[in-house]
Amino acid sequence: MPHHQGNQTALxxxxxxxxxxxxxxxxxxxxxxxxxxxxxxxxxxxxYSEAGSGFARHVCEQLQPNLK
Incomplete structure (x- = not known):
């Protein structure tokens, strides 16, 4: 859930x-x-930190760059 209070309430x-x-x-x-x-x-x-690594993983999977 995107809202902290919602996470707290759900928990x-x-x-x-x-x-x-x-x-x-x-x-x-x-x-x-x-x-x-x-x-x-x-x-x-x-x-935000997880989104960055997820985006990088997605780009690598989709574009399959040559990283050598």
């Missing part, structure tokens, strides 16, 4: 229902990552 609802699975979340800022981890998220990712 609180899952915890209230005693969900035992792993939960991954995205955040835009380092302090949001820390908050989500403190709340019990199994994995939290910065959407």
């Amino acid at each position: 609180e609802l899952l915890q209230a229902k005693q969900f035992k699975g792993q939960v991954a979340a995205i955040a835009a800022y380092p302090d949001q990552l820390a908050e989500l981890e403190e709340m019990g998220v199994s994995a939290a990712f910065n959407i």
Whole structure:
């Protein structure tokens, strides 16, 4: 979900229902990552840093550049 408050609310609802699975979340800022981890998220990712590596991977797959 793109909004930090939505991630927090969803996690609180899952915890209230005693969900035992792993939960991954995205955040835009380092302090949001820390908050989500403190709340019990199994994995939290910065959407901007992950987007950059994802874009690079996609470009390499699509364009198949000669990187030699």
